[in-house]
Amino acid sequence: MNRIFTLLAFIGVPMIIIGSVMDWPDIPIFIISCISIIALAGFIGRATESLAIVSGPRIGGFLNATFGNAVELIISFFTLKAGLIGIVLASLTGSVLGNLLLVLGVSFFAGGIKFKTQKFGIHDARYNSGLLIFAVIVAFVIPEIFTQTMDQVDTVTLSIGISIILITLYLAGLFFKLVTHRGVFSSADTNKEEEEIPEWSKGKAIIILLLSTIAVAYVSEQLVHTFETLGEKFGWSELFIGVIIVAIVGNAAEHFSAITMAMKNRMDVAVEIAVGSTLQVAMFVAPILVLLSLMMPQSMPLVFTIPELVAMITATFLVINLSNDGESNWFEGLTLLAAYVIIGIGFYLL
Amino acid sequence: MNRIFTLLAFIGVPMIIIGSVMDWPDIPIFIISCISIIALAGFIGRATESLAIVSGPRIGGFLNATFGNAVELIISFFTLKAGLIGIVLASLTGSVLGNLLLVLGVSFFAGGIKFKTQKFGIHDARYNSGLLIFAVIVAFVIPEIFTQTMDQVDTVTLSIGISIILITLYLAGLFFKLVTHRGVFSSADTNKEEEEIPEWSKGKAIIILLLSTIAVAYVSEQLVHTFETLGEKFGWSELFIGVIIVAIVGNAAEHFSAITMAMKNRMDVAVEIAVGSTLQVAMFVAPILVLLSLMMPQSMPLVFTIPELVAMITATFLVINLSNDGESNWFEGLTLLAAYVIIGIGFYLL
């Protein structure tokens, strides 16, 4: 798998450079960009993990938590720069839905086919479900409802306030998990750390992380410019491109590793990747983008469309209910996938 | 009780035939139809149970699950045929509310008066609550929100897609409960099966099932035509007739058996009847009706009114919260009944 990724990255990135210089049509650029980003995401993931192992559990956890959605953040940044605020909010929605329903659904289902019942830590599940409710039900719903009679200035003020609170609470959560309540959470992690040896040395990892990030940034900028053509050619709405297409490309790396872990019966890690990545998008990537947008001509409020918000709320309630007992099976996975398909059809027809 | 039912059925059905030929006024037809259907529902229930015992646990479970709401399905079919889509959706809502709040409420309350605390299987409760959230919060809410800006064609497309997914997941759930994860669920059922002897032989049960179903169909058709007069005479809205009247008549059999079981301290069975019947209505009867309506002049979308949807959502959250611990008492029953009364007053005044 890693070899294929290396090959794809080393072919894809030069092709995009040539294509953008020679002004190739948008559809091949779109396809090559998507493949290249998925391949590069693999490199970023491996480099981050190597650095995390070298740096010890605390800084390592912090690195994983902040670099985990680097690709997502970079694509969104360039989409934001292009003024496509609707697609940014849609792709954030898509990340939340993709991680909660698709990644977790496939993990539960694929793992559940091999193992009758799989278990994961109840403490982690409760920590995650508390923050999911905080982020989706409180921090995303309040601006939606309260800004309906507000003017533009107050809407931005409320968005900034909520963004700062989200980032603060996210960092406080890392402090809680990695420092003050470290022993309380699953001991599986501790065992894992002991055996693990980093794939790359510290220096090599930093260089690869740097180069891959620059490459992702370059490719993302080309990708973003194909969206308009894509919508016209296939009749896809901004919403559908953001929620389904961008979200799947931006999260391909998480999808792959979560499912691999589920098949190895390490459901703890699979859930942590899927739900942890959701929380990162909702409590870190989204507010960072809101704050970054203040330096751009058009600022992005933290106000989703009603369908986006309702999709995230229903997904949150379903996932919390299915995961709160610390057990999973194939049928729970199928239920999550069925919810993903229903919401997908909804966004396609919208 | 069974004797009275036999008597009522053997008097009621001929009276309806005579009444419809002689063109009796609507009010007596309405009353006699309701009583006859309740009596016939008893026969269908007993015939299904006899067949289920003869066929062994797997096919038996399947029979119970599919024939359990036969009466509901037949009444709704004729209401649909008469073009009264509003009453069909209202009676589906009423079934969900009646089973979740009224049946479960009376079971918890009546059982709780006799026994201080009653227990039922936590695995079953979790399975049920996951599907309740899937059906009511995901599959019913998404079309409501997403179709608000959609045209008629897309609304029907979305309804069909969701209906197919609901039926598929419902059947997958039966496969999960009856085949792959049979041992995991409450062993109470297994004990029950061993002792049980069928009331009727296989042949007799099939004939009774067939005759009762035909009779219910005939009576339902007469019943449906009285709704308009009923609304005019008593000032009842379509919504109130559907949510309260049709729902209580269509589910009388479940009401009776759930409460009997609760009084015998077999709360497992009572909860299974009430919540199982809800899931059947939401995941099987409702989508089947949506698909059947495609062959009629006017197709029925899976789009409830806002009050119907909100009533179902609030009932779902209340029931999940009260039942997730696998324990019940009289006060939890009273809470469910209080919610039913509040919602009932609301629909009456609407």
Next chain:
Amino acid sequence: MNRIFTLLAFIGVPMIIIGSVMDWPDIPIFIISCISIIALAGFIGRATESLAIVSGPRIGGFLNATFGNAVELIISFFTLKAGLIGIVLASLTGSVLGNLLLVLGVSFFAGGIKFKTQKFGIHDARYNSGLLIFAVIVAFVIPEIFTQTMDQVDTVTLSIGISIILITLYLAGLFFKLVTHRGVFSSADTNKEEEEIPEWSKGKAIIILLLSTIAVAYVSEQLVHTFETLGEKFGWSELFIGVIIVAIVGNAAEHFSAITMAMKNRMDVAVEIAVGSTLQVAMFVAPILVLLSLMMPQSMPLVFTIPELVAMITATFLVINLSNDGESNWFEGLTLLAAYVIIGIGFYLL
């Protein structure tokens, strides 16, 4: 602390009398009224507790439960009499939010700084979460949604019906907790009762209770008349005054005792004060005010504004999720406080 309260009450109340006779400006009247009410609330709390100990656990529990929000009820009564229905509903919202997010948040946080993990009874937590869902999600949401197409008369009828059901269920809940299922709930209470000796004799307690209540009533009437000026001077909306200012003054006593208990690692009592007080406001104070308003020129329906309702719903889901495991820590406290700040900013900007 008690001495300061005595001093404040004995200075504040005469000042208000003088001020109202001499027609002082509204801002000093507002500040002195707030301080006096907080001080008097301390007296009412101590008198009620003394009476509760003397009367034995059952009547004591009942006394605590009904007199606990006396101050809140009195302020709201005079606000209602002044025709400021918007502020009454806002201050009820503010009490619910203040108790659930602020009081519980500070208790979890402050207690969690001293103790790594604090525990409280799971039976109590489940009883509370069931009633929270009943009150906020069912009894407050239904009138909001159903009255949108209703005329004035039906809206009042529905409000009266729901109010009577809320009060009945609240009293039934006391009967459940104090009589039929007494042993089931946390034994911590029983131990507590044995050691406790009343601060004041029965006669003294009754006199203090009576005098403080009269004083609170008098001061509240003066306080209410300052609201209009307050809004004009500081640009605060009716909503903000009700949700934040009145709610904090009306619940200061609870805030203080809950946090004290949390710091002593008696999280059972702290949660009982915070959530118990919420339930009292939602299921007893609010419906009583609806019924009292029928004797006034303008009756108050049980219909909150959408932002008020959404804020209460999101707070309810967050608290239920964080408290259902019977454990708390500093990070859960911080999460609750973050939600309070987000909602507070929202109401300020509205």
